[in-house]
Amino acid sequence: MKQELISIVVPCYNEEEMIPLFYKEMEVVRKLLSAEIEYIFINDGSSDETLSVLRELSKINNKRVRYISFSRNFGKEAALYAGLRNALGDYVTVMDVDLQDPPELLPKMFHLIKEENYDCIGTRRVNRDGEPPIRSFFAKRFYRIINQISETEIVDGARDYRLMTRQMVNAILEVTEYNRFSKGIFSWVGFKTKYLEFKNQERIAGETTWSFWSLLKYSLDGIVSFSEAPLAFASFVGIFSFIGALLMAIVIMSRTIIFDNPTSGWTSLVVLILGLGGLQLLCLGIIGKYLGKTFLETKRRPIYIVKETEKNNC
């Protein structure tokens, strides 16, 4: 029987230090697997020597190591998409290069997906030790909120690290939206998924590219991509303040007619004007966010642009 192939998709952004460490670790795991492996590294427009490291690696082992180098930094989501698009395997796994996604889980994941007929084996961190507490706090809130307002379940602590069948990968490739929120897309396509739990691992070398603000922006993008609740909120605020205004008008008019006592003072007016003005701008902002996303989608720009692959490197 032909041996099955697992494609390992690894996005890399300024990871010159990590790639050799990752490769070494992964090669140990490879020997424990009963399947063949291909690596697909994606150089996401790194400004360090990541590309040279990848060229070197694919020269040494050009049967197994492939790479795709982008023309600029397109972000991890684009890198994942490029990897999935180019993977040839019967199974595909996506994994961070910083060893925060433990490669040693892979044999177990492969065993489960084959023996227990799952379509996907995902991984979940059970703790967030080693992460700044403020980041953990907001991450927890984010998962609570998005799961309340979105129909797509986003599992708390789930990593992008997962092993998927070809069928599931093809389904993900059908989702060609420009604003990609993979955590949502993985779950949106459905299929039978089991989550393995593991303890948080700290990055071995290099630095995380996520600042607090970029994470905040990422979570807002996730909400906009997978929920229309903010739009409903905008209409709700509108209806609510309209009813409020109507009640106030009745109260004021009755006071004037019955007690001949017009409301005095400008404080109430200023508060009303500022309050309502603020709410209007907030709602406009929410609509603007969705409009902006729609604008980007309708342009149908490519999700990534390739500058070089291992085929240029022979």
Ligand code: UDP
């Ligand atoms: N990454 C990428 N493009 C980017 C940012 C990150 O391909 O613009 C890759 C990075 O090289 C790593 C993975 O995505 O393999 C996760 O990044 P990081 O470790 O910075 O994120 P964290 O683990 O802190 O969430």
Ligand code: MG
């Ligand atoms: Mg990391």
